[in-house]
Amino acid sequence: MTAPIVSSRADPQAAVIVVRQRRSVWRRWGLGLSPSGLIGLGTVVFWLLVALLGPMLAPHGVGAIVADDSFAPSSAQFPLGSDYLGRDVLSRILYGARYTVGLALAGALLASTAGTALGLAAAVSGRWIDETMSRLLDALTCIPSKIFALVMVAGFGSSVPLLMLTAALTYLPGAYRIARSLAVNLNVMEYVDVARARGEGRAHIACFEILPNMIHPMLADFGLRFVFVVLLLSGLSFLGLGVQPPAADLGSLVRENISGLAEGSPAIMMPALAIATLTIGVNLLIDSLPGRTKRLSQGALR
Amino acid sequence: MNDLVRVSGLRVTVRNDSGEEEAIVKEVSLSIPKGEVLALIGESGSGKTTIALALMGYARAGCRIAAGSIHVGDTAVTSLDSLQLAHLRGRQVAYIAQSAAAAFNPAKPIMDQVIEGAHIHGVMTRTAAEAKAVEIFRSLALPTPEHIGRRYPHEVSGGQLQRLMAAMALITDPELVILDEPTTALDVTTQIEVLRAFKKVVRELRTTALYVSHDLAVVAQIADRIAVLNHGELCECGTTDQILNAPSDSYTKTLMAAARPALRAARDAGVGDKAAAPPLLAIDGLIAGYGRLNKEGRPHNLVLKDISLTLQRGATLAVIGESGSGKSTLARVVAGLLTPAAGAIRFNGAPLPPRLEQRSREQLRRIQIVFQNADTALNPSHTVARILGRPLGFYHGLRGRARDKRIAELLDRVRLPAGLAERHCAELSGGQKQRINLARALAAEPDLILCDEVTSALDTVVAAAILDLMGELRRELGVSYLFISHDIATVRSICDDVLVLYAGCKVESASRHALSAAPCHPYTDLLITSVPELRRGWLEQIAPPVELPVVGASSHAPGLCSFLQRCPVRIDGVCNVAAPPHVVTRQGKQILCHHSDEQLQRLHDSRIVRKSAAEDAR
Numbered sequence: 079m080t081a082p083i084v085s086s087r088a089d090p091q092a093a094v095i096v097v098r099q100r101r102s103v104w105r106r107w108g109l110g111l112s113p114s115g116l117i118g119l120g121t122v123v124f125w126l127l128v129a130l131l132g133p134m135l136a137p138h139g140v141g142a143i144v145a146d147d148s149f150a151p152s153s154a155q156f157p158l159g160s161d162y163l164g165r166d167v168l169s170r171i172l173y174g175a176r177y178t179v180g181l182a183l184a185g186a187l188l189a190s191t192a193g194t195a196l197g198l199a200a201a202v203s204g205r206w207i208d209e210t211m212s213r214l215l216d217a218l219t220c221i222p223s224k225i226f227a228l229v230m231v232a233g234f235g236s237s238v239p240l241l242m243l244t245a246a247l248t249y250l251p252g253a254y255r256i257a258r259s260l261a262v263n264l265n266v267m268e269y270v271d272v273a274r275a276r277g278e279g280r281a282h283i284a285c286f287e288i289l290p291n292m293i294h295p296m297l298a299d300f301g302l303r304f305v306f307v308v309l310l311l312s313g314l315s316f317l318g319l320g321v322q323p324p325a326a327d328l329g330s331l332v333r334e335n336i337s338g339l340a341e342g343s344p345a346i347m348m349p350a351l352a353i354a355t356l357t358i359g360v361n362l363l364i365d366s367l368p369g370r371t372k373r374l375s376q377g378a379l380r
Numbered sequence: 381m382n383d384l385v386r387v388s389g390l391r392v393t394v395r396n397d398s399g400e401e402e403a404i405v406k407e408v409s410l411s412i413p414k415g416e417v418l419a420l421i422g423e424s425g426s427g428k429t430t431i432a433l434a435l436m437g438y439a440r441a442g443c444r445i446a447a448g449s450i451h452v453g454d455t456a457v458t459s460l461d462s463l464q465l466a467h468l469r470g471r472q473v474a475y476i477a478q479s480a481a482a483a484f485n486p487a488k489p490i491m492d493q494v495i496e497g498a499h500i501h502g503v504m505t506r507t508a509a510e511a512k513a514v515e516i517f518r519s520l521a522l523p524t525p526e527h528i529g530r531r532y533p534h535e536v537s538g539g540q541l542q543r544l545m546a547a548m549a550l551i552t553d554p555e556l557v558i559l560d561e562p563t564t565a566l567d568v569t570t571q572i573e574v575l576r577a578f579k580k581v582v583r584e585l586r587t588t589a590l591y592v593s594h595d596l597a598v599v600a601q602i603a604d605r606i607a608v609l610n611h612g613e614l615c616e617c618g619t620t621d622q623i624l625n626a627p628s629d630s631y632t633k634t635l636m637a638a639a640r641p642a643l644r645a646a647r648d649a650g651v652g653d654k655a656a657a658p659p660l661l662a663i664d665g666l667i668a669g670y671g672r673l674n675k676e677g678r679p680h681n682l683v684l685k686d687i688s689l690t691l692q693r694g695a696t697l698a699v700i701g702e703s704g705s706g707k708s709t710l711a712r713v714v715a716g717l718l719t720p721a722a723g724a725i726r727f728n729g730a731p732l733p734p735r736l737e738q739r740s741r742e743q744l745r746r747i748q749i750v751f752q753n754a755d756t757a758l759n760p761s762h763t764v765a766r767i768l769g770r771p772l773g774f775y776h777g778l779r780g781r782a783r784d785k786r787i788a789e790l791l792d793r794v795r796l797p798a799g800l801a802e803r804h805c806a807e808l809s810g811g812q813k814q815r816i817n818l819a820r821a822l823a824a825e826p827d828l829i830l831c832d833e834v835t836s837a838l839d840t841v842v843a844a845a846i847l848d849l850m851g852e853l854r855r856e857l858g859v860s861y862l863f864i865s866h867d868i869a870t871v872r873s874i875c876d877d878v879l880v881l882y883a884g885c886k887v888e889s890a891s892r893h894a895l896s897a898a899p900c901h902p903y904t905d906l907l908i909t910s911v912p913e914l915r916r917g918w919l920e921q922i923a924p925p926v927e928l929p930v931v932g933a934s935s936h937a938p939g940l941c942s943f944l945q946r947c948p949v950r951i952d953g954v955c956n957v958a959a960p961p962h963v964v965t966r967q968g969k970q971i972l973c974h975h976s977d978e979q980l981q982r983l984h985d986s987r988i989v990r991k992s993a994a995e996d997a998r
Contacts, residue, residue, distance in 0.1 A: 267756050268751040268753065268756045268757040269756065269757055269758055269759040271712075271715075271717055271749075271751070272749065272751070272757060272820070273770075274717060274736065275715045275716060275717055275736070275744065275747075275748075275749050276744060276770075276771060276774060276775075276824070277736070277739070277741050277744040277774070278774070287759055290759070290761035290762070291759070291760060291761050
């Protein structure tokens, strides 16, 4: 009696599975994304390319004063006009993107991986380790991020590694909180109980049973942290504490050209626009990450 | 035009992953005459709830009522706009969902929620609605009908909440009431009360009702007619008598066969010779619970109180009891997931360390646990091959080819195609997932498998197949089971010995043959008589609840009978003062009760007499 029932139940399901497999191939190439996700993906890819190839494409050097007057409007020679010293804004942005994207990527990556690792460790360890770690990181959360960054820069001087570390430390507690709460919920699932009853060690449970199930929310969280780091670094640069001249990230470009604001000069509009497109693009992309669409389609099929 | 509800050619579609529309309800036509109860029967995924919701003009997200017409009275439901639908719902058509706990807002008193429908539709004043609600509470046999409305949902029991939800639906005198699996989530002893209350109300108010359920025995008690659904198609629709006694459709026959569980072969006579070998599992004086230990070394929240049991090699021991009785905790203690506060566990003659970390890998391998819900017991991010492969590598050091070969063997063992190995669990059906769940336990080649409600989440037909598979594995591999269940019919069909738990106490232990025979513990008696039988009129024949004998305040003596509060034969000055002794009956049953063997026999006989008296009265 068993066999025919199983096969009759399996048949329609097999068809569904074939369809899903085909779709997962599409997904792998990013084509399962929604239109807004595709726009986000396009923007992110564009900025990554700019960060990688920018200096090669730049028509002028980063510090070269090439225009005759400052805050020149856009022209054929200078597509985005010139800045307050008469430097080419396009070249400055092409050079600057590297700092913003690179620093933010490194800072966010550091914050997210460290946060996830600590969160997982706290969830699978005993109560005391969890409590100690959580309270310590809570203490870190209550320091305002800008003030913390100011103190760090004041204490150790501004350098690229220091900025990266500051950004990572600032956003680590948040990533830890999210990772820990996800991991604690997954830690009480029955499949984790089964693994524990099997005799698996904590590291195995953390890495192979829990981590794969929280990777999607953590990726989305990583995207958010990336945006926060971009804004923090831009803010610091705006205060003159970020990347130091003559090099400039997008935030410094906004600051140094602030006097062009009254004239509506492209020298200040364009770097601001660059920050906006980068952050919005990343947000659009993470909002349509597969984890979300998958859940929706499963709900519809039930 | 006697039919209140007329559905013709109903077709509901769902948009699948690739954007195509699939029909989940296919050209279903049915009608319900005024004042009758129609039951919709089918497995999960057969479209029962979808049809029930369509009667209110509702389709779940992603679904669409594609074709067909639905009439409730003179209203054509499918042609209404959303405003008219809002007027229909709760006024003309009311819905009672499966989980009352999820349907009530925990932050508002019950009365506010019960009369909300009347309030929204403006059919009566608040005072009138409250008076009416109290009337309905009374006819639903709820305790203290005048005051229960002031409580919050968490202050009443699950069965009471389910009846309160019925009151919520009935407050506006709807023409049609839809009951969607209203008793499925309840214990059998509670289910019988709720069923009795529903039936009384339906009879009194002459309500037209659609009763959605997967349980034929429950439906047989309450429905006038039964419609059988399979994969969105209507197989058969007839009177309850006709469907129960002379089903014509082959699928209906399968359902009927699954609902009457066959006795599966018990352990072979030779295996588990008690004198020869030590028992596989012996537990003595086990005390376990959650929370901090107090001064006497007892946990704050005591779940298991002084449990002793023995399980012979190759045998199946069932642990039965209602939710909260400590069944699952027992399995967790044996598996090492919960450290007991006191008591000894011996496995294979040797003591088993209480803590997981103290057990050797070999000891861990020999005991495997299978959880109820395969959805949460199988890691959704792993493929089947990975789920089965891990214990193979972990316990037996299998790698590469050898492991793949063994995975294929295991899949074959649980009657699944080998092609499933590369799939994720989300792509499998409930029955397939439960087979994988079993296969993972088998991968360790254990001596004992702890089965925690393994069939409770499955449809009857699928559950029967899983039980067959378990019986087969026991015969061929010689594994033993500790089978935890709330379902006495399932237990009877697979187990050798039965242990009845009530509120963490072992109230009775018996062999399966002795279990149903008198004398038995008053709780076991209640449990056995509460299982619905697959025939009409069973509900009326069951002796109605009697007034419990009055007893004084309980003394503080340790180990008082846990069933005292609900026991129909409690004795003042005995049961509430002293701990009950273990009575051993002629059949070798152990019963924890103050009544002697003969007294219990007499009590049981009197219950039978009451039953037949109720039959005569009809």
